Amino acid sequence: MIFKNLKRKDWFFIVICICLVVAQVWLDLTMPDYTQKLTETASRGVADLDAVKENGMKMLLCAFGSMLCAISCGFFAAQVAANFAKTLREKLFTGIMAFGNGEINKFSTPSLITRTTNDVVQVQMLIAMGLQVIIKAPILAVWAMCKISNTSVEWTSAVIICVAIMVITIATLVLIVYPKFKQIQTLTDKLNDTARENLSGVRVVRAFNAEEYQLNKFDKVNKDITYNHLFTSRLLGLLMPVMTTCMSGLTLAIYWIGAYLINKADIMGRAELIGNMTAFTQYAIQVVMAFMMLVMIFIILPRTMVSVKRINEVLNTKPTLKYKEEKVNPKEKGTIEFKNVSFSYPDSPVPCVKNLNFKINSGETFAIIGATGTGKSTLINLIPRFYDATEGEVLIDGINIKDYPEKQLENMVSLAPQKAILFKGDIKSNITYGNKEEISDDDARIKTALSISKSDFVDELENKLHAEVAQGGTNFSGGQKQRLSIARAVFKNSEIMIFDDTFSALDYKTDMLVRKALKENLDDTTVIIVAQRIGTIKNADKILVLHDGEIVGLGKHEELLNNCKIYKEIALSQLSEDELSGKEMK
Numbered sequence: 001m002i003f004k005n006l007k008r009k010d011w012f013f014i015v016i017c018i019c020l021v022v023a024q025v026w027l028d029l030t031m032p033d034y035t036q037k038l039t040e041t042a043s044r045g046v047a048d049l050d051a052v053k054e055n056g057m058k059m060l061l062c063a064f065g066s067m068l069c070a071i072s073c074g075f076f077a078a079q080v081a082a083n084f085a086k087t088l089r090e091k092l093f094t095g096i097m098a099f100g101n102g103e104i105n106k107f108s109t110p111s112l113i114t115r116t117t118n119d120v121v122q123v124q125m126l127i128a129m130g131l132q133v134i135i136k137a138p139i140l141a142v143w144a145m146c147k148i149s150n151t152s153v154e155w156t157s158a159v160i161i162c163v164a165i166m167v168i169t170i171a172t173l174v175l176i177v178y179p180k181f182k183q184i185q186t187l188t189d190k191l192n193d194t195a196r197e198n199l200s201g202v203r204v205v206r207a208f209n210a211e212e213y214q215l216n217k218f219d220k221v222n223k224d225i226t227y228n229h230l231f232t233s234r235l236l237g238l239l240m241p242v243m244t245t246c247m248s249g250l251t252l253a254i255y256w257i258g259a260y261l262i263n264k265a266d267i268m269g270r271a272e273l274i275g276n277m278t279a280f281t282q283y284a285i286q287v288v289m290a291f292m293m294l295v296m297i298f299i300i301l302p303r304t305m306v307s308v309k310r311i312n313e314v315l316n317t318k319p320t321l322k323y324k325e326e327k328v329n330p331k332e333k334g335t336i337e338f339k340n341v342s343f344s345y346p347d348s349p350v351p352c353v354k355n356l357n358f359k360i361n362s363g364e365t366f367a368i369i370g371a372t373g374t375g376k377s378t379l380i381n382l383i384p385r386f387y388d389a390t391e392g393e394v395l396i397d398g399i400n401i402k403d404y405p406e407k408q409l410e411n412m413v414s415l416a417p418q419k420a421i422l423f424k425g426d427i428k429s430n431i432t433y434g435n436k437e438e439i440s441d442d443d444a445r446i447k448t449a450l451s452i453s454k455s456d457f458v459d460e461l462e463n464k465l466h467a468e469v470a471q472g473g474t475n476f477s478g479g480q481k482q483r484l485s486i487a488r489a490v491f492k493n494s495e496i497m498i499f500d501d502t503f504s505a506l507d508y509k510t511d512m513l514v515r516k517a518l519k520e521n522l523d524d525t526t527v528i529i530v531a532q533r534i535g536t537i538k539n540a541d542k543i544l545v546l547h548d549g550e551i552v553g554l555g556k557h558e559e560l561l562n563n564c565k566i567y568k569e570i571a572l573s574q575l576s577e578d579e580l581s582g583k584e585m586k
Helices: 008-043 049-098 101-107 109-116 118-133 136-148 153-200 202-207 211-236 239-264 267-315 376-382 406-412 427-431 444-452 478-492 508-521 557-563 565-574 577-581
Strands: 336-343 353-360 365-370 391-396 413-416 496-500 526-530 542-547 550-555
Touching (some): 101 109, 118 153, 153 211, 153 239, 202 211, 353 542, 376 526, 427 478, 444 478, 557 565
Parallel strands (some): 413 496
Antiparallel strands (some): 542 550
């Protein structure tokens, strides 16, 4: 149940709302009693002004009290709805942050964004309206019906027939639109996905003159969601006309029945009947109004129920990666070992990597190379435990990574990913990302990180470390983003540093200078480099060659040239025989 996330304060406010609604209904249903007395007084032809003033003043007090209750109830309902939405967003975000890559891929990024924003807003709207309307409507309807049942059978029958028509209409329309609302939320995910794809790839779209193609893709999803919205809106649009017709028809029936009863009554009983008819009319209107309020809820209820289901799917999804709580004390530092490791992505029958066996010693520079799609990034993702190996085990410092607490494992590994990710803020906040202590601009660690990554361009910026970084780092070039990503990994100063094709956007000279600085300044740190360039990895202590997810070569550059056909083919496709046999190019 999603409502188990309501806090104690929220439940207290809900109780207050219920009390205020009951008070409001009592005041609303008390006013017709005074209307009846006023009508009876006027029907008898007695000019009793004191009675008119007394009953009129009581009616005004009831109306004023009802207004105060409604305003107060609205205030507390808004508090509950806003607080609950805040709690839901926090729970969703916290849960998503704990997801592994498998869970995120299962839902998709656009869907998770929609569930955290749009779906939560739907629930918030329902609670804000529901605490005022869902509670009030049934109480008002039942209470008014009880008052009506004490009067004429004919009048009561008219109300029951009217209520039956409204209930059947509401139930029928809700059953029809519910599946459509489910489709709308799914289509909203697709719309977000298409828009996100277009925006992130806008340069490629323009470069290939594919604006019309992308527009057609967006237009198709947009038309689908528009059609569903129009279908549900048109159907639900029938509710208000039906309710208005029922109200007008009921009023007409009450007066027609009243005229018939008054015509049959004696002169003395007519005044009482006229008073009863006036009061009954107001009670009947209150009953219809209660159902009209329910209509407002039923307009948003189907979509909200879909949203609740989607939110619960995320909240009830438990991360497949389970971490131990107790901190471990490894005897080694900076070592990594793969023992018979194989990994298959969910729903994929073919392993992406298989039977991996190798060990990286502390302080080594370990390189991984292979053709596109051979499993290099997959192998790297197993080290910080973004995924768990399907078979075998991955050891860091001689201990299975599954035995490490989450924070301890995260502190041991620093990663500069294949796609350089920068966050909105400034350069300093990106380099010191995740650090909880206060860092001064003159901190030696920042200077070291910038020096090793050869991020000299930072000093040339107007605000230097405090230069603005746009979302995604779109105001920097690819090479600048990669150097800042390298600087962030270096600043973290973990015992293991992974550079997943992080040098691809650097020119050969900068590439060489960065690797040289890494070797000179981080000689006790285990460095893993994934690259496509032979020049980037040829001086590594060990080079692992992957082909179709399997190890086909492991050793130094010279060894692999002699005994690994795949490695030699890659090398010769980039460098000549003379360049391969010589020292590193400068």
